[in-house]
Amino acid sequence: MSRYRNVTILVAILFVQVLGLAVQVKRRSGADESTRIIRLWTVSAVTPLEKALVWCQNGLGSIWNNYVYLRGVRQENRELKFEIERLRLEQVRLSDDAQQARRLQALLSFKETYIAKTVAAQVIGSSGSEQSRSVYIDKGTSAGVDKDMAVITADGLVGRVLRAYGSSAQVLLINDQSSGVGVILDKSRLQGVIKGTASGEVVLEKVMTDEQVTPGERIVTSGGDLIFPKGVTVGTVMKVTPGADLFLNIRVKPSANLSRLEEVLVITKKEDRAPAVAETNSVRAVDILTQRLPSVPDKPPAAVSQPPAPVTPAPTPKVLIALPKPRSEAGVNNSAASSAAATAMKPATGHKPAAADKPASEQPAKLAAGKPAGRVASKPVVAAPGSSAVPSKPGPSQPGTAEDKPH
Amino acid sequence: MPITYTSQEQVEVYRFSAPAAILIPLVALFLQAFLPLRLHFFSLFDLPLLVVIFFAVARRSQVSGLVTGSLIGLLQDSLTHQPIGIYGIANTVVGFGASSLGAKLDVENVGARFLVTLFFYAVHEVVYFTVARGLVKLTLQWSWGHEIGGALINAATAAVLFTLLDRFKQRA
Numbered sequence: 405m406s407r408y409r410n411v412t413i414l415v416a417i418l419f420v421q422v423l424g425l426a427v428q429v430k431r432r433s434g435a436d437e438s439t440r441i442i443r444l445w446t447v448s449a450v451t452p453l454e455k456a457l458v459w460c461q462n463g464l465g466s467i468w469n470n471y472v473y474l475r476g477v478r479q480e481n482r483e484l485k486f487e488i489e490r491l492r493l494e495q496v497r498l499s500d501d502a503q504q505a506r507r508l509q510a511l512l513s514f515k516e517t518y519i520a521k522t523v524a525a526q527v528i529g530s531s532g533s534e535q536s537r538s539v540y541i542d543k544g545t546s547a548g549v550d551k552d553m554a555v556i557t558a559d560g561l562v563g564r565v566l567r568a569y570g571s572s573a574q575v576l577l578i579n580d581q582s583s584g585v586g587v588i589l590d591k592s593r594l595q596g597v598i599k600g601t602a603s604g605e606v607v608l609e610k611v612m613t614d615e616q617v618t619p620g621e622r623i624v625t626s627g628g629d630l631i632f633p634k635g636v637t638v639g640t641v642m643k644v645t646p647g648a649d650l651f652l653n654i655r656v657k658p659s660a661n662l663s664r665l666e667e668v669l670v671i672t673k674k675e676d677r678a679p680a681v682a683e684t685n686s687v688r689a690v691d692i693l694t695q696r697l698p699s700v701p702d703k704p705p706a707a708v709s710q711p712p713a714p715v716t717p718a719p720t721p722k723v724l725i726a727l728p729k730p731r732s733e734a735g736v737n738n739s740a741a742s743s744a745a746a747t748a749m750k751p752a753t754g755h756k757p758a759a760a761d762k763p764a765s766e767q768p769a770k771l772a773a774g775k776p777a778g779r780v781a782s783k784p785v786v787a788a789p790g791s792s793a794v795p796s797k798p799g800p801s802q803p804g805t806a807e808d809k810p811h
Numbered sequence: 812m813p814i815t816y817t818s819q820e821q822v823e824v825y826r827f828s829a830p831a832a833i834l835i836p837l838v839a840l841f842l843q844a845f846l847p848l849r850l851h852f853f854s855l856f857d858l859p860l861l862v863v864i865f866f867a868v869a870r871r872s873q874v875s876g877l878v879t880g881s882l883i884g885l886l887q888d889s890l891t892h893q894p895i896g897i898y899g900i901a902n903t904v905v906g907f908g909a910s911s912l913g914a915k916l917d918v919e920n921v922g923a924r925f926l927v928t929l930f931f932y933a934v935h936e937v938v939y940f941t942v943a944r945g946l947v948k949l950t951l952q953w954s955w956g957h958e959i960g961g962a963l964i965n966a967a968t969a970a971v972l973f974t975l976l977d978r979f980k981q982r983a
Contacts, residue, residue: 410873410874410907413873414877414903417877417878417881418903421885421896421899421900425894425895425897425900425947426946428896429894439894439895443890445889446840453845528845528848529845530848531844531890531891532844532859532890532891533887534854535943535949536893540844574892576892581949581950602950602951603954665848
């Protein structure tokens with residue numbers, strides 16, 4: 405009997421494991437609970453080390469990026485300031501469109517799911533297996549993360565929370581073959597299901613062969629699966645080939661880089677609500693342009709009765725706005741600049757210029773195109789009370805003198 | 812040829828201290844879970860499998876080999892989202908086989924270790940795919956190129972790794 409002892413033990417252990425597998429496969433829904441303790445032990449043993457290493461890596465990276473590697477930062481800063489200004493002008497145009505859309509949605513009693521709250525998390529580990537495309541994040545139930553919450557990055561959809569532990573959670577990526585996401589094609593509005601393949605690719609399924617799908621078309625979540633909120637970018641169509649059955653074979657390039665995930669956002673709260681139609685204090689293009697113009701800083705009320713104060717340097721602006729190009733280079737839009745100057749004076753004079761009354765969308769197209777407007781440098785421009793706009797270079801009539809005060 | 816048949820008396824049996832026996836598999840699991848995030852090609856490696864082969868061959872005890880393989884496999888399973896037991900079964904078979912081979916053959920040199928790992932990597936993949944497809948009904952794609960590449964890379968790694976792990980061996 406002792407001759408077969410080792411083989412008997414082997415068979416017994418294999419039998420127990422096969423039995424355990426069979427139970428898990430049979431009770432697919434309850435399998436998670438039956439194996440939770442083993443998973444919890446392993447995750448608890450591995451994730452603290454992963455967290456510590458990620459923390460050290462971030463610390464070293466931060467030292468390098470913030471103190472050592474600063475080459476080209478000034479140039480980058482300049483470029484970013486110009487980019488911010490361009491985007492702010494773009495935002496004005498888009499917010500006008502969005503308001504119009506909200507009004508129309510309200511008319512139709514339309515309700516949409518909004519992302520109400522997110523939790524930022526760091527990716528600390530993977531499953532370590534090519535057959536299981538999942539990652540671990542450093543936030544768990546203690547941070548409000550729970551099962552079946554959507555996980556995104558700024559680029560697009562990443563996956564959903566499969567299991568949540570105390571201080572970590574397992575996220576199933578969209579390129580895993582057991583994953584499934586309800587999606588819609590952005591232009592053609594065709595609906596389908598995004599799934600992963602065994603080789604880690606992402607494919608769009610359930611689109612009939614007689615439909616027209618073009619490579620490059622954007623794919624967003626449809627919200628039909630009640631896990632992912634509607635409208636999150638998933639990826640773009642890469643290749644379309646006719647399938648063997650009634651459906652097309654559509655390969656998708658995910659927007660988020662799933663093989664190099666570092667930080668993600670977990671959507672912990674979604675809300676269904678009708679779009680608000682109340683007038684919002686939207687910023688107009690002229691307001692943005694106003695901030696570029698030279699102005700006089702606020703004076704204390706006591707200064708009126710006192711003798712003129714000595715000239716002092718202008719305070720630091722609260723909002724960083726890039727300086728426009730010189731007038732000779734920029735396509736000067738004098739009418740817009742004049743309107744902006746007039747708007748800046750509005751609170752002091754009580755006069756409301758007609759051009760400033762127009763909504764942002766009616767402003768000259770040059771504004772939306774991001775072309776910097778010129779200044780009206782010959783006229784002194786007075787900042788409205790509370791305005792943060794200040795001159796970058798003092799003009800001929802310096803602030804702080806008595807004749808510059810608005811009457 | 813590096814592999815030589817050795818009589819039972821000539822084969823040296825090793826044991827490991829408790830910290831080494833616990834920490835080496837845990838570190839292997841940790842690296843397997845952590846490194847593919849930073850180095851994507853690392854997903855080709857299977858460090859827990861290499862540790863199973865190393866322990867099994869060094870201890871030369873079938874029971875010890877299969878228990879080690881089973882435990883490491885179950886831990887590996889618990890990091891994935893799939894049912895627990897697929898890696899467990901594959902590593903149990905490898906642990907048993909490697910310890911049986913270690914008891915018969917001298918596999919202490921680099922060439923022998925390369926060939927043994929190459930062979931047991933193939934055994935592991937065959938058992939894994941059989942269980943995953945046959946029992947769990949997972950849709951896995953078998954790619955010869957991928958498997959051969961994985962076997963060669965893991966065998967080469969084993970040749971280096973086992974030399975490092977030899978430092979933890981203690982004569983029984």
